[in-house]
Amino acid sequence: MHITADKGRCVGAAQCVLAAPAVFDQDEQGLVAPVTVDPAGADWPAVRQAVHLCPSSAIRIDEE
Numbered sequence: 001m002h003i004t005a006d007k008g009r010c011v012g013a014a015q016c017v018l019a020a021p022a023v024f025d026q027d028e029q030g031l032v033a034p035v036t037v038d039p040a041g042a043d044w045p046a047v048r049q050a051v052h053l054c055p056s057s058a059i060r061i062d063e064e
């Protein structure tokens with residue numbers, strides 16, 4: 001799995017951080033700042049949940 005997080009779309013809702021705190025953080029402006037863009041398999045369900053919850057479709061994942 002590979003994550004692409006688009007700060008240009010992010011509205012700082014922090015849903016991704018709440019869903020997958022091991023993978024997503026926020027920068028000083030409150031915008032998405034991934035801790036890693038290649039998360040461990042154990043975090044994949046949480047990452048998928050973050051993608052589902054993000055209100056601005058700022059997170060994309062490549063499952064391959």
Ligand code: SF4
Nearest residue numbers: 010011013014016054
């Ligand atoms: S959930 Fe979406 S809008 Fe909110 S901080 Fe994460 S990427 Fe940004």
